[in-house]
Amino acid sequence: MAAPAYTRLQVDERRRQLLEAGTKLFGERPFDEISMRQIAEAAGVSKGLLYHYFPSKTDLFRAAVERATSELQGLVEPTGQGTAFERLQRSLDAYLCWIESNGRAWSRFIQSTAIRSEGQTVVDEFRGRTTEVVLAALTGGREPRPALRMAVKGWLGYLDAAIYDWVEAGDLPRQHVAQLLLAAFGAALLSAQQVDPEISFESTGLY
Amino acid sequence: MAAPAYTRLQVDERRRQLLEAGTKLFGERPFDEISMRQIAEAAGVSKGLLYHYFPSKTDLFRAAVERATSELQGLVEPTGQGTAFERLQRSLDAYLCWIESNGRAWSRFIQSTAIRSEGQTVVDEFRGRTTEVVLAALTGGREPRPALRMAVKGWLGYLDAAIYDWVEAGDLPRQHVAQLLLAAFGAALLSAQQVDPEISFESTGLY
DNA sequence: CAGCTTGTCAACCGATGGTCAAGAAGCTTG
DNA sequence: CAAGCTTCTTGACCATCGGTTGACAAGCTG
Numbered sequence: 123m124a125a126p127a128y129t130r131l132q133v134d135e136r137r138r139q140l141l142e143a144g145t146k147l148f149g150e151r152p153f154d155e156i157s158m159r160q161i162a163e164a165a166g167v168s169k170g171l172l173y174h175y176f177p178s179k180t181d182l183f184r185a186a187v188e189r190a191t192s193e194l195q196g197l198v199e200p201t202g203q204g205t206a207f208e209r210l211q212r213s214l215d216a217y218l219c220w221i222e223s224n225g226r227a228w229s230r231f232i233q234s235t236a237i238r239s240e241g242q243t244v245v246d247e248f249r250g251r252t253t254e255v256v257l258a259a260l261t262g263g264r265e266p267r268p269a270l271r272m273a274v275k276g277w278l279g280y281l282d283a284a285i286y287d288w289v290e291a292g293d294l295p296r297q298h299v300a301q302l303l304l305a306a307f308g309a310a311l312l313s314a315q316q317v318d319p320e321i322s323f324e325s326t327g328l329y
Numbered sequence: 330m331a332a333p334a335y336t337r338l339q340v341d342e343r344r345r346q347l348l349e350a351g352t353k354l355f356g357e358r359p360f361d362e363i364s365m366r367q368i369a370e371a372a373g374v375s376k377g378l379l380y381h382y383f384p385s386k387t388d389l390f391r392a393a394v395e396r397a398t399s400e401l402q403g404l405v406e407p408t409g410q411g412t413a414f415e416r417l418q419r420s421l422d423a424y425l426c427w428i429e430s431n432g433r434a435w436s437r438f439i440q441s442t443a444i445r446s447e448g449q450t451v452v453d454e455f456r457g458r459t460t461e462v463v464l465a466a467l468t469g470g471r472e473p474r475p476a477l478r479m480a481v482k483g484w485l486g487y488l489d490a491a492i493y494d495w496v497e498a499g500d501l502p503r504q505h506v507a508q509l510l511l512a513a514f515g516a517a518l519l520s521a522q523q524v525d526p527e528i529s530f531e532s533t534g535l536y
Numbered sequence: 537c538a539g540c541t542t543g544t545c546a547a548c549c550g551a552t553g554g555t556c557a558a559g560a561a562g563c564t565t566g
Numbered sequence: 567c568a569a570g571c572t573t574c575t576t577g578a579c580c581a582t583c584g585g586t587t588g589a590c591a592a593g594c595t596g
Contacts, residue, residue, distance in 0.1 A: 130543055130592050154361055157583065168545050170586085179584065268500045269509060272491050276513065279490025284483040293475045301524045302476060306483060309516025317508045337561050337574055364552060375576050377555080386553065 137175050140165050144176075145186040149227030153183060153234035184244050187231050191248040194220055198252070206259060214303055218285075218296050225289040232282060249278060260311070260323060270321050273314035277307055344382050347372050351383075352393040356434030360390060360441035391451050394438050398455040401427055405459070413466055421510055425492075425503050432496040439489065456485060467518075467530060477528050480521035484514055 131139070143165040147156045158179050162172040176182040197216040200209040221228060232245055256274050257266045266274075281303060288299055315321045338346070350372040354363045365386050369379040383389040404423040407416040428435060439452055463481050464473045473481075488510060495506055522528045 128544055128592080133543080136543080154583095158585085159583080169584090170546075171544055173585065174543075177585090268498065269505060271498070272494050272501065272506070272509060273513070275494045276487040276491040276509075279486040279488075279493075280483040280517070281486075283486025283489075284479050286486075287479050287482045291475065291478070294479065298476060298524050299479070302479060302483075302520055305520030305523055306480070306517055309520055310487070310513055313509055313512030313516055316512055317505050333561065334559090335561075335575055340574085343574080361552095365554085366552080376553090377577070378575055380554065381575075384554090 140172055140175050141185055144182045148183055148186050149230050187244040214300050218300055221285055229286055229289050267318050267321050269314045269318040273310045277310040280306055347379055347382050348392055351389045355390055355393050356437050394451040398451055421507050425507055428492055436493055436496050474525050474528050476521045476525040480517045484517040487513055
């Protein structure tokens with residue numbers, strides 16, 4: 123009497139497989155058009171088991187997005203030598219390279235961001251971290267002037283929108299997109315300075 | 330034996346009242362944290378009746394957002410005399426004035442936008458129209474170069490993000506926000522031109 | 537083969553978006 | 567004033583959703 127009713131997997135292996143299935147589906151359609159049942163079925167497993175590994179749908183989503191953001195965060199983290207400008211350039215290029223292969227799913231994640239209300243989503247946290255990294259690089263850790271904060275957040279919005287357009291239309295080479303974003307960044311800082319003359323970037327070597 | 334089981338209203342009146350209730354609630358919390366039952370109760374009416382007037386939750390949401398966007402669209406529509414720059418300035422100011430009184434609900438709408446997948450949401454359509462108006466003003470109706478299109482869409486993303494920050498933090502006067510946005514717009518166009526020299530704004534009088 | 541741990545399942549729960557037939561409010565007509 | 571008609575309104579109902587739970591069984595250990 124072989125043919126067991128189910129095959130038992132190593133915990134890590136099973137978890138990995140379920141996360142995989144979730145990531146795939148969440149990357150195809152927005153959060154609330156995917157049911158836990160669907161994800162479980164896609165992994166050939168019961169819904170109860172899925173809940174055994176991920177206590178809630180939000181948790182599964184969070185885990186899926188977290189993997190993406192941490193991967194991306196690692197790539198984008200400013201490193202190495204050179205001026206702040208050069209480091210930003212490298213980070214941006216790494217960002218766009220990653221988008222070039224994972225763009226569609228990323229756009230879906232970004233889109234699904236809004237679902238939770240209490241607190242921030244993972245994507246929001248990612249954005250928040252990015253904002254802080256950029257602002258810290260500009261102010262040396264001091265509290266930023268409101269206009270500067272708004273300019274940086276605005277530029278990140280520009281970045282999202284531009285990337286969304288890029289993924290959709292795909293009619294520009296990566297280098298041009300990077301160039302555009304870089305120029306927009308400099309311009310955003312200058313306009314902030316124009317509004318609030320107390321803002322300065324002497325210490326950053328951006329010029 | 331008076332005390333009727335329910336009071337019958339004029340169709341328009343009832344519809345208006347339900348739309349009102351929906352608008353209020355959707356403005357307070359994101360789409361899927363509001364149930365149709367809640368909306369119906371808030372209006373002192375059965376859920377079935379709500380469905381009689383709005384065939385689906387999405388439709389009700391759409392109607393609520395549509396009223397806001399059309400109101401906003403009317404305010405922002407570039408009008409009157411002066412250079413393109415001055416008209417943009419006026420439109421932006423009207424936009425920000427409207428946000429100043431309706432900002433919280435608007436942010437909620439924008440946030441809830443992501444929920445739908447098939448096709449565009451009303452907010453997306455609004456954004457699309459805005460994009461077209463701006464692009465048309467810049468190219469005179471011709472198909473825009475990709476870099477210009479991306480720059481304009483990017484700037485609209487900047488606008489959304491800046492407004493979101495403004496509504497949240499509220500530590501900048503409206504005039505400064507307008508100034509910042511205006512400067513960013515000019516800068517976005519210039520960086521597009523920098524990437525693609527074929528872009529020109531001779532006919533627009535923006536300089 | 538017995539016993540244990542624990543990965544796995546299926547049945548179940550309350551709430552949600554959505555449907556529908558029946559009823560009653562308020563008009564028109566004799 | 568009563569009968570009839572239109573249609574606004576209701577409450578019971580349905581499938582499905584996210585989430586919970588108790589029981590089964592896979593695969594070790596002895």
